[in-house]
Amino acid sequence: MTEMNQDDGADGADGARMTVLVVDDTRENLTVIGHLLRPWFQVRVANSGLHALQAIEKGPRPDLILLDVMMPGMDGYEVIERLRQQPEGRDIPVIFVTALDTDQDEERGLTLGAVDYVTKPIKPALLLARVRAHLDLKRARDQLARQNASLDAEVHRRMAENELIKDVSLHALALLAEKRDNETGNHLYRTQGYVQILIKHLQDHPRFSAALQDPLTREEIIKAAPLHDIGKVGVPDAILLKPSKLDVDEFEVMKRHTLIGAEAVGEAIERVSAQHARLRGAGGLEAHPSALKFLMVAKQIAGSHHERWDGSGYPEGLKGEDIPLPARLMAVADVFDALLSRRHYKGALPLEQTLDIMREGRGTHFDPDVLDAFMTHLDEFVRVAQLYADESDAARDALPDASDSVTGSEN
Structure with missing residues (x-):
């Protein structure tokens, strides 16, 4: 497994460059997709399903995965099933990139949790547009999740303050009666x-x-x-x-x-x-x-x-x-x-x-x-x-x- 980086690229909500993990057992496909994405994203590649899972577990966690289906050993369907069972991979959007193009293949992939399905041979403009669209959605979801977490923390803080004020007030009121x-x-x-x-x-x-x-x-x-x-x-x-x-x-x-x-x-x-x-x-x-x-x-x-x-x-x-x-x-x-x-x-x-x-x-x-x-x-x-x-x-x-x-x- 190797990594390919580019200095300029799309940034996530936290200012860091967004990362795409490309998983394919064919080196040529990794090279083509890597060159297509590198001007805008940080690209990581894995040449097998096992290496992909190891890369995700080791980190840093990718923002999106381009996953081939037909791979020896562990195919893409098994990869996404195992990925959805892992806390660190459960919410990563996955786009299947495969030569399988029947409706049944696409339906199976989407049922397993893929967000999109792109057939080979890839059309560069189409793949890039799909990647950008889903990363934009992820960026928006991540930002919303951070905002919700911040709001939840603020609500809990204010509730704790209110409970403290209530407890102090109650004790003060009760103590007034006891003092008499x-x-x-x-x-x-x-x-x-x-x-x-x-x-x-x-x-x-x-x-x-x-x-x-x-x-x-x-x-x-x-x-x-x-x-x-x-x-x-x-x-x-x-x-x-x-x-x-x-x-x-x-x-x-x-x-x-x-x-x-x-x-x-x-x-x-x-x-x-x-x-x-x-x-x-x-x-x-x-x-x-x-x-x-x-x-x-x-x-x-x-x-x-x-x-x-x-x-x-x-x-x-x-x-x-x-x-x-x-x-x-x-x-x-x-x-x-x-x-x-x-x-x-x-x-x-x-x-x-x-x-x-x-x-x-x-x-x-x-x-x-x-x-x-x-x-x-x-x-x-x-x-x-x-x-x-x-x-x-x-x-x-x-x-x-x-x-x-x-x-x-x-x-």
Whole structure:
């Protein structure tokens, strides 16, 4: 195999000279076609089908291939079949140049993926015109592909920026509610981490696999977790910050934070839906389903994370499977963190006492299978508790090291 180059020639979209690979077992044909094309293109030649495939694999990849059909060993039909199976050769345009001139021969070549069919003896002007036409098409396709890739990259970049802005905004909003309760943002990180652990270990569970099989759904639940107490912004300071146990009337006011949170997110859903409806009516883009789905998940968590499995929770007294799954996950995460952490109205409980209370809630407060997942993977919860420990919370010092086994004593 040899190469023939010419300094001047047609350029590709990247400024490089476009390359034509000529494949023919007859030296004279290689010479004639090479001389015809060299003034405009870089020409590479191969005298067999095997050498052609090797040349393409070795590179540089040609922009177009002129392929003879009748060759010993590996004919042109086999070459193009193997070429279309290779990632590096799948998209290279191929023009058959052959003495076979029946309709059946031409149809077979085009069926195998050739873009054109030129019969021998070649007519120089015709062959050159065909080569130029298909290289022009390839140049246009390549340019369009680069533009599409650039647009895709820009879309992904902006989507990533929007997701980052959304995450920061959500955490800022959730932290605003936590700050009113004299809690730190670490509570948000801890409970979000606990929910993520539960989802990871329940997504293949027979009861939960259908609800958690979609990665986007799992991500939405995790991202919505910090909004569970957003409704606290509507609770008066005198009740929210009371350093002692609430009386019956005060507790009724406190319980309203679930309704306040759900109503706030519900209003956001209505406004977003109305806005997208107006955009659709004006010929704008339709809302992405995940936008409203995320808000629906946030509403479920904010409104139902204090419901109990036996129906004794609030605000609606939902029972069992009627409690949305995201809220059931949040219930385990929130209670575990609340028991283990210091609050202005209570001290932090030791881990063992916390676990005793969690066990007692199996089948009454908590979905049994969700609580079992928590107990089985307790070491991961402890690791999150250590990672996002509050500096003022001395109870964290009593936690076992993450490297220690904490599940053995729980069985």
